[in-house]
Amino acid sequence: MNANVHEVAVRDVIAETSDSVTIVLDIPDHMTHEFEYSCGQFLTVRIPSSTTGSVARCYSLSSSPSRDSSPAITVKRTAAGYASNWLCDNIITGSVLTVLAPSGTFVPSTLNQDVLLCAAGSGITPIMSIAKTVLAGGEGAVTVLYANQNRASVIFDRQLAELEREYPQRLDVVHWLVEEKGVPTAAALADVVGSYTFDDVFVCGPAGFMDEIEKALLSIGVAEQRVRRETYRSLDSNPFESVAAPQARPTTGNAPVLAVEIDGQNHTLAWPKGSTLLDVLLDNGIDAPYVCRESICGTCVCSVRKGRTRMLMHDALTDDDIEMGVTLACQTLPESDEIFIAFDQ
Numbered sequence: 001m002n003a004n005v006h007e008v009a010v011r012d013v014i015a016e017t018s019d020s021v022t023i024v025l026d027i028p029d030h031m032t033h034e035f036e037y038s039c040g041q042f043l044t045v046r047i048p049s050s051t052t053g054s055v056a057r058c059y060s061l062s063s064s065p066s067r068d069s070s071p072a073i074t075v076k077r078t079a080a081g082y083a084s085n086w087l088c089d090n091i092i093t094g095s096v097l098t099v100l101a102p103s104g105t106f107v108p109s110t111l112n113q114d115v116l117l118c119a120a121g122s123g124i125t126p127i128m129s130i131a132k133t134v135l136a137g138g139e140g141a142v143t144v145l146y147a148n149q150n151r152a153s154v155i156f157d158r159q160l161a162e163l164e165r166e167y168p169q170r171l172d173v174v175h176w177l178v179e180e181k182g183v184p185t186a187a188a189l190a191d192v193v194g195s196y197t198f199d200d201v202f203v204c205g206p207a208g209f210m211d212e213i214e215k216a217l218l219s220i221g222v223a224e225q226r227v228r229r230e231t232y233r234s235l236d237s238n239p240f241e242s243v244a245a246p247q248a249r250p251t252t253g254n255a256p257v258l259a260v261e262i263d264g265q266n267h268t269l270a271w272p273k274g275s276t277l278l279d280v281l282l283d284n285g286i287d288a289p290y291v292c293r294e295s296i297c298g299t300c301v302c303s304v305r306k307g308r309t310r311m312l313m314h315d316a317l318t319d320d321d322i323e324m325g326v327t328l329a330c331q332t333l334p335e336s337d338e339i340f341i342a343f344d345q
């Protein structure tokens with residue numbers, strides 16, 4: 001079994017709303033190291049399927065590494081969705097889940113800045129983790145803007161109110177209920193967020209909500225680089241299914257030369273022009289880290305130290321990351337003849 005794959009028991013299942021549950025994991029002492037995580041990261045869960053064997057889905061950790069003794073994910077049913085409904089219907093205390101170790105890059109670089117955290121629906125899960133962690137471990141002020149259809153669909157309603165009582169000087173929670181105020185538009189959102197001061201912004205929710213928030217932020221002069229977004233979608237790939245045996249990819253006589261530093265070891269390889277960096281490494285038996293292979297998780301992040309490369313997609317990276325030479329191995333193709341990559345992130 002892949003060393004990154006773990007089987008963990010479920011300690012508790014908490015009904016949050018009529019269509020969402022929090023699943024608390026029971027991590028045994030000998031596995032605590034594998035389950036160390038940062039606020040904003042996610043777990044990838046294997047869900048059995050009678051047609052395909054299994055599917056893989058990412059779920060953000062709603063727990064805080066500094067406040068909560070056990071990691072937890074919160075799953076909201078997606079209409080006609082396979083995995084979310086399976087988890088909500090089948091997981092009980094004592095169930096065993098197959099998961100990959102935490103990963104993801106939707107993580108604040110410091111806990112000491114003022115943050116604006118914007119969520120809609122199940123997008124609250126990484127936002128809750130970040131809010132609790134900044135409040136517990138940092139000094140910054142936290143504003144949570146949280147949009148939902150109505151009061152009954154507010155996940156963590158009670159916990160957010162309790163946090164506000166615990167941190168009256170540092171936390172403001174602003175609820176936007178569509179049944180009362182209508183669908184939030186950029187102009188209306190700008191009015192709300194414009195009255196707060198903050199450094200970085202974290203946004204998670206349906207695409208339409210994230211687009212409106214981004215327009216709102218732009219309209220009040222917030223630089224794009226200060227806004228991080230986490231995009232929810234179902235994985236097409238399945239990191240739990242066995243990976244094909246390493247295969248020799250066709251190389252032309254003048255394939256670029258790749259020097260790579262990973263896990264303290266150096267390798268020199270031919271990098272066929274149409275192959276991604278991750279494929280080349282795996283084909284050569286090098287145990288490179290990865291989860292989604294679709295640019296969303298950021299697990300295969302590394303740095304281009306010499307030479308030129310290009311990425312097909314880069315959802316998990318910010319413009320600043322890219323400017324600093326950070327790249328996603330699963331999306332990186334060679335552009336120059338000699339390239340040096342380091343897995344140093």
Ligand SMILES: Cc1cc2nc3c(=O)[nH]c(=O)nc-3n(C[C@H](O)[C@H](O)[C@H](O)COP(=O)(O)OP(=O)(O)OC[C@H]3O[C@@H](n4cnc5c(N)ncnc54)[C@H](O)[C@@H]3O)c2cc1C
Nearest residue numbers: 058059060075076078080081082083084122125232233234
């Ligand atoms: C980093 C990350 C973090 C996430 N965190 C969370 C979280 O904390 N909580 C949470 O609830 N979710 C989270 N998600 C989303 C989650 O991974 C799943 O995408 C979500 O639960 C839906 O999965 P599903 O299997 O239930 O739905 P799916 O079966 O994948 O279906 C999704 C939608 O597509 C439609 N669909 C499915 N198959 C087809 C088809 N063949 N043709 C047309 N339409 C189709 C379905 O009707 C449904 O509307 C996260 C995603 C990512 C990437």
